[in-house]
Amino acid sequence: MSGGVDSSVAAKLLAERDYDLSAVFMRNWDTRDESASDIGCQWEKDWEDVQRVCRILDIPCSVIDLHRQYWTKVFEPSLSSWQSGSTPNPDVWCNKEVKFGALLRQLTRDSEVLWLATGHYARKDWQECTRAHSIRPRLLRARDATKDQTYYLSSIPENGLSRALFPLGELQKTQVRCLAAESGLPTAVKEESMGICFVGERRKFSDFLSQYIPPNPGPIIDMTTCQQIATHEGLWNYTIGQGAKVRGCKTRMFVAKKDPKENAVFVVPGSFHPALYVNTIHVENFSWIWTDSFPDDLQTCGMKAQIKYRHCMECEGCVVYRNEHGLRIMLDAPQKGIAAGQVATLYLGDWCLGCGIIDGAEFTS
Numbered sequence: 001m002s003g004g005v006d007s008s009v010a011a012k013l014l015a016e017r018d019y020d021l022s023a024v025f026m027r028n029w030d031t032r033d034e035s036a037s038d039i040g041c042q043w044e045k046d047w048e049d050v051q052r053v054c055r056i057l058d059i060p061c062s063v064i065d066l067h068r069q070y071w072t073k074v075f076e077p078s079l080s081s082w083q084s085g086s087t088p089n090p091d092v093w094c095n096k097e098v099k100f101g102a103l104l105r106q107l108t109r110d111s112e113v114l115w116l117a118t119g120h121y122a123r124k125d126w127q128e129c130t131r132a133h134s135i136r137p138r139l140l141r142a143r144d145a146t147k148d149q150t151y152y153l154s155s156i157p158e159n160g161l162s163r164a165l166f167p168l169g170e171l172q173k174t175q176v177r178c179l180a181a182e183s184g185l186p187t188a189v190k191e192e193s194m195g196i197c198f199v200g201e202r203r204k205f206s207d208f209l210s211q212y213i214p215p216n217p218g219p220i221i222d223m224t225t226c227q228q229i230a231t232h233e234g235l236w237n238y239t240i241g242q243g244a245k246v247r248g249c250k251t252r253m254f255v256a257k258k259d260p261k262e263n264a265v266f267v268v269p270g271s272f273h274p275a276l277y278v279n280t281i282h283v284e285n286f287s288w289i290w291t292d293s294f295p296d297d298l299q300t301c302g303m304k305a306q307i308k309y310r311h312c313m314e315c316e317g318c319v320v321y322r323n324e325h326g327l328r329i330m331l332d333a334p335q336k337g338i339a340a341g342q343v344a345t346l347y348l349g350d351w352c353l354g355c356g357i358i359d360g361a362e363f364t365s
């Protein structure tokens with residue numbers, strides 16, 4: 001339980017059924033690691049909320065400190081990715097490495113058969129596999145499409161998914177808030193947490209990163225003239241597809257490309273410039289949730305699927321091809337804002353198949 005309304009209601013729904021329940025709160029970030037100690041993760045406040053809810057539901061709760069695992073498995077790799085100009089998504093790796101990784105391993109040590117329930121908006125079902133004579137878990141999109149969190153869960157391996165319970169998968173967020181209020185849970189009116197918790201909501205992301213990554217100045221180049229028009233302080237301050245403040249430039253410039261070798265940022269004038277659009281995505285190490293089996297037509301022709309490369313967006317139609325390097329994903333329509341380091345998640349309808357990190361994207365005719 002995180003101290004938010006979603007996991008409070010997930011716990012409430014399970015408490016009404018015949019489970020031997022206990023709650024765990026993970027402490028993933030040590031606020032003392034930060035120089036600005038009044039902002040960032042207010043984990044003590046969240047832990048208090050978990051305890052208040054558990055008292056009402058009459059279930060035991062405890063804290064597990066996983067901040068070291070979070071630091072080494074999630075934060076440090078994300079830092080080096082930002083430093084090299086990529087756009088990582090730490091929340092995706094937190095689910096794989098921490099919640100359904102370190103936490104599940106630690107809890108399983110004490111108990112043989114264990115389910116890990118979360119307040120994620122996602123569903124799960126079991127599919128019979130005649131080939132393997134077994135049933136296997138499928139990760140499915142939530143009924144509330146606006147809250148669906150399968151993008152964040154797409155990295156968890158099959159054995160983690162098989163132990164997962166998502167009690168909110170069939171519910172709308174509005175229903176969840178009503179259930180919390182009806183049960184008098186103090187988290188019923190708690191605001192949604194936004195963004196990565198340790199960054200805090202009042203701080204600029206680039207200011208946060210500058211605490212960990214030293215400046216690395218390089219050229220900002222206008223792609224249309226091939227001229228350097230300014231200097232940047234580090235590739236991590238720029239996101240593909242976003243506006244780039246360039247001093248002295250009358251036209252609004254947008255980031256079309258980052259070149260880590262040259263430490264250069266390439267910009268173009270206007271948010272609809274053709275250089276911002278791509279239709280081909282390359283993913284080298286795609287992790288299928290079912291590692292040993294993936295759809296047959298991927299081997300032969302292309303597989304028609306849908307792709308998400310950011311959480312807050314619709315799925316785009318695509319055709320997926322396998323080659324010696326990994327996957328080549330052809331989008332049905334060109335898109336902008338696709339960057340190396342982002343997580344690409346594939347779906348067949350509601351079924352989430354897995355994800356991989358984008359190595360590159362381009363426009364091919």
Ligand SMILES: Nc1ncnc2c1ncn2[C@@H]1O[C@H](COP(=O)(O)OP(=O)(O)OP(=O)(O)O)[C@@H](O)[C@H]1O
Pocket residue numbers: 001002003004005006007008024025026027028117118119120192193
């Ligand atoms: N610190 C934590 N300790 C234990 N579980 C957590 C923690 N943070 C997140 N979770 C679990 O992961 C789920 C998804 O977390 P996330 O922060 O992405 O979503 P959320 O919509 O803000 O959920 P909530 O309203 O429960 O905080 C939570 O509902 C909870 O079950």
